[in-house]
Amino acid sequence: MTTMHSHWQRFTLKQKLSRYSVYLILLLALVQSIRTVEVIPEFFYDAPEQMADMFTRMWPIDFAFYSISVHDAMIETLNIATLGTLVTLLFAIPFALMNANNIVASPISHWVARFFLVSSRSVNSLVWALLFVAIFGPGVLAGVLAIAFRSVGFVGKLLAEAIEEINMGPIEALRATGASWASVLLKGYWPQVLPAFFSIVLFRWDINVRESAVLGLVGAGGIGVVLSDAMNLFEWQRVAMALLAIFAVVIVAEIIVVQIRKKLL
Amino acid sequence: MAGITPSTHRDNPFKRNWFVTGLWALLITYLLYSVQAMGLNWTRFSEGLGHAGQLFERMFPPNFARWELLLSGLAESLEIAIIASVTGIILSLFLGLFAARNLMPNWVTVPMRGLIALCRTFHPVIIAILFVKSVGFGALAGILTLVVASIGFIAKLFAEAIEEISLKQVEAIRATGAGFVSLILFSVMPQVFSRFIGFSTYQLDSNLRNSTMVGIVGAGGLGGTLFSAFQRFDYDFVAAILITIIALIMFGEFLSNIVRRIFR
Numbered sequence: 001m002t003t004m005h006s007h008w009q010r011f012t013l014k015q016k017l018s019r020y021s022v023y024l025i026l027l028l029a030l031v032q033s034i035r036t037v038e039v040i041p042e043f044f045y046d047a048p049e050q051m052a053d054m055f056t057r058m059w060p061i062d063f064a065f066y067s068i069s070v071h072d073a074m075i076e077t078l079n080i081a082t083l084g085t086l087v088t089l090l091f092a093i094p095f096a097l098m099n100a101n102n103i104v105a106s107p108i109s110h111w112v113a114r115f116f117l118v119s120s121r122s123v124n125s126l127v128w129a130l131l132f133v134a135i136f137g138p139g140v141l142a143g144v145l146a147i148a149f150r151s152v153g154f155v156g157k158l159l160a161e162a163i164e165e166i167n168m169g170p171i172e173a174l175r176a177t178g179a180s181w182a183s184v185l186l187k188g189y190w191p192q193v194l195p196a197f198f199s200i201v202l203f204r205w206d207i208n209v210r211e212s213a214v215l216g217l218v219g220a221g222g223i224g225v226v227l228s229d230a231m232n233l234f235e236w237q238r239v240a241m242a243l244l245a246i247f248a249v250v251i252v253a254e255i256i257v258v259q260i261r262k263k264l265l
Numbered sequence: 266m267a268g269i270t271p272s273t274h275r276d277n278p279f280k281r282n283w284f285v286t287g288l289w290a291l292l293i294t295y296l297l298y299s300v301q302a303m304g305l306n307w308t309r310f311s312e313g314l315g316h317a318g319q320l321f322e323r324m325f326p327p328n329f330a331r332w333e334l335l336l337s338g339l340a341e342s343l344e345i346a347i348i349a350s351v352t353g354i355i356l357s358l359f360l361g362l363f364a365a366r367n368l369m370p371n372w373v374t375v376p377m378r379g380l381i382a383l384c385r386t387f388h389p390v391i392i393a394i395l396f397v398k399s400v401g402f403g404a405l406a407g408i409l410t411l412v413v414a415s416i417g418f419i420a421k422l423f424a425e426a427i428e429e430i431s432l433k434q435v436e437a438i439r440a441t442g443a444g445f446v447s448l449i450l451f452s453v454m455p456q457v458f459s460r461f462i463g464f465s466t467y468q469l470d471s472n473l474r475n476s477t478m479v480g481i482v483g484a485g486g487l488g489g490t491l492f493s494a495f496q497r498f499d500y501d502f503v504a505a506i507l508i509t510i511i512a513l514i515m516f517g518e519f520l521s522n523i524v525r526r527i528f529r
Contacts, residue, residue, distance in 0.1 A: 015527075019527060026351065030347055030348065030351050033343070033344040033347045034348060037341070037344040037345070037408075038341070038403060038404055039405045039408070040401075040403070043403075044400065044405055046400070047399055047400045047405075050400060051395075053399075054398055054399050075302075076303065079302060079303055080303075082299065086292075118515070119511060122474070122510065123510070123511070124474060124477065126478050127477075127478065127488075127491065127510075130481075130491075130492070131320075134316075134320055134495065134500075135317045135320055136309065136316070137309075140303040140304070140305065141310065141313070144303075211388060213388060213391070214390040217390065217394075217481070217482060218481065218492075221303075227391075231394065243387075243391070246387070247386055251386065
């Protein structure tokens, strides 16, 4: 009788080789990057001191500044985020329908939808904002459109995935009754994706609140404008107030969204 | 005879839902309010559409004549993304371990979780501004920014992944008399490593995107080139940069898909 002489190994040779080659390539890329990147080491050693200096300038926080301009700008930021999310839906829902293979079966429509969704996600919201500031001039309109165009890819992709995961039974039942295309969508698909839909939209709204806070840096309205002005004038105590307001709003938005999503799913 | 008497009255199977109707009314009120409050109007929008036509005319054909500038910006973006991702991933590995509530006592996890939450709250651009003010313009500020952003994302998800592991294997390894380091290496890591790789490739992807953006506030990379091209109204060069960024990001997505397949 022969005995088994094989030594147990968690991975095959091929797996090991490919894993080690990933590590090796990453290491080479890292070494190459560190060698070529232009960093002045003195600035790095100096960083903690400079940070401490910046934070001492920020203290005490200028709370009076809140009612002067932070409050209105913050409301504007929230409006940009909300309106941007709503405008997104106008574009995201058609693309999601085109991208879901249990609604439209043609590969051409998938490619078209995917092209728009990927380009929307690839361009950062700040870059979208730069483009729209160049088109519509500085102001809220550019901010709303930047948020909307950046979110289309995110919402469209997740919504298409949610649509593809639904149970096709009710759809077939509805089709068998001779229901029209619109009825199948409204009474068959919509009730099934409803929780996922609200969860995705709320999640994106939460991200948009963060993003709309910085759009002002390129002139697209909101709290970012106040922040950038205060920073250009070196009014660090006001900068601290604006940062504190952003911090508070972002935390509150996240808590609200997490609570609602817990109930939805 | 108990015949079938057709009832004259039938309930509508699709009743009007007053809650939903209320939500629609709320939505429309909000739209009216916000459009009015922000002073959005149609003339500005339609005028803008005319500008958009002009802008696109000036953007095409994209101008790759200054490809050296483009390439140096691209290289810097890549360097920032790689250094920041590796540093951020290694730091997150430790921070995530210390923030997992089933491995560490409360006095360790609570401050760690606070630190991670702080890293996540601010948008990378705000962090980038603060770093630019403290360490000066250039790639260093970008690297530090993306390290902070990576910690906020990976360390949080990694800690959550560790909290979901099966403790049986931990007990089994502990029963052999293994020390703390062996415990982590042989019972915790095998259970979470593939998920950790998943988060890391995602973050590498997102760092690549963000490395093309932090330059807008002066933290190095292609964003700076883009911003100055915008300010000089070189829209054909802007188009070239945008195409490069999109190509870079698609290439990054392709690479991270390969890495994910290898580590599955």
